Amino acid sequence: MKQLLSLLLIPAALMPAPAQDVSPELRSDISELISLRAADGLRSVSESLGKAFVPQVYREHFRATLLSGKPVDEPEKTDCPMAVGRAGSILKQFEPRDFDVQYVLSRMEEHLAAPPPEDEEKAMKERMKLYEKVAGAYRPVLRAREKAKEDEILRGNAGRAGVVTLDFGVQMEAEAGGDDIRSINRGTTETGVAFYTRTTRRMEWSDLPEAIRLLESKLPKARSWTFWVPAEAAAQVEEFKQKQEESEDNRRAELMQKLMGAHGGVGAVISSGKKKKTSHRRPQLPEEEPVMQKIKVWKDDPNTPVETLLDVVTDMI
Numbered sequence: 001m002k003q004l005l006s007l008l009l010i011p012a013a014l015m016p017a018p019a020q021d022v023s024p025e026l027r028s029d030i031s032e033l034i035s036l037r038a039a040d041g042l043r044s045v046s047e048s049l050g051k052a053f054v055p056q057v058y059r060e061h062f063r064a065t066l067l068s069g070k071p072v073d074e075p076e077k078t079d080c081p082m083a084v085g086r087a088g089s090i091l092k093q094f095e096p097r098d099f100d101v102q103y104v105l106s107r108m109e110e111h112l113a114a115p116p117p118e119d120e121e122k123a124m125k126e127r128m129k130l131y132e133k134v135a136g137a138y139r140p141v142l143r144a145r146e147k148a149k150e151d152e153i154l155r156g157n158a159g160r161a162g163v164v165t166l167d168f169g170v171q172m173e174a175e176a177g178g179d180d181i182r183s184i185n186r187g188t189t190e191t192g193v194a195f196y197t198r199t200t201r202r203m204e205w206s207d208l209p210e211a212i213r214l215l216e217s218k219l220p221k222a223r224s225w226t227f228w229v230p231a232e233a234a235a236q237v238e239e240f241k242q243k244q245e246e247s248e249d250n251r252r253a254e255l256m257q258k259l260m261g262a263h264g265g266v267g268a269v270i271s272s273g274k275k276k277k278t279s280h281r282r283p284q285l286p287e288e289e290p291v292m293q294k295i296k297v298w299k300d301d302p303n304t305p306v307e308t309l310l311d312v313v314t315d316m317i
Contacts, residue, residue, distance in 0.1 A: 035107035146194035177223025224298035
């Protein structure tokens with residue numbers, strides 16, 4: 001009982017942080033890295049504009065955008081596009097909750113007031129070392145957040161009318177129509193949540209993930225098909241194929257046993273001396289950790305075009 005009470009009394013600061021949270025050390029490192037970039041950005045604009053540069057205007061817009069916590073959609077329409085755009089790029093790379101804005105702003109001024117480093121090469125190496133440290137610690141946090149958002153999307157779809165869940169966890173929503181899935185020639189792929197991209201391009205049946213192609217017999221005729229392919233689907237496909245291969249090996253072994261005779265004889269001796277064939281298939285692991293994909297596919301028809309959204313790329317650190 002005493003041990004339990006002692007655990008409950010551990011200060012929250014000493015408890016391990018959830019996977020989706022940044023540690024105090026990482027928060028500090030992120031803030032320092034952003035302050036360095038912010039100082040570089042202000043110097044760059046000042047050098048390019050010369051006498052036309054108004055530092056106070058830049059600082060006010062940079063500060064206001066960073067404090068807002070949201071990138072401006074059209075920075076070119078603001079009074080200081082360079083400052084707003086620079087702050088927006090920071091907010092696209094780092095979530096506002098993961099750095100200290102006030103520290104960034106004050107530290108930026110310190111960097112600007114400091115004399116140039118005596119050894120620029122050494123300073124650059126230290127900067128790269130900080131970046132690599134932040135990237136190595138921050139990417140797992142973003143991926144954990146992304147996975148939570150992916151699971152939330154899939155759970156929401158599961159209770160939505162019109163969405164069906166197929167094998168390998170693949171979810172599908174079909175638009176009424178009479179086209180065959182193999183006739184597709186266009187598609188939009190949305191990949192990830194935290195590391196987000198959306199691209200529309202020519203897409204054939206063979207371009208679809210294997211998790212979808214293996215479900216061909218279960219896909220209805222339609223005008224368009226939208227699939228949500230979980231990050232785990234590829235691994236489930238590999239497991240399914242391996243089981244199929246093992247089942248086929250066992251079937252062949254049983255057939256050979258019947259042909260050779262089930263009661264002794266030379267054939268049985270030969271058969272008993274053979275080692276059971278083992279599968280050496282290994283999952284084809286991608287270089288990056290897999291993420292959920294949302295894929296919409298259709299066959300182009302000028303008379304009834306399918307609605308698509310603009311391509312988007314959101315780069316995180």
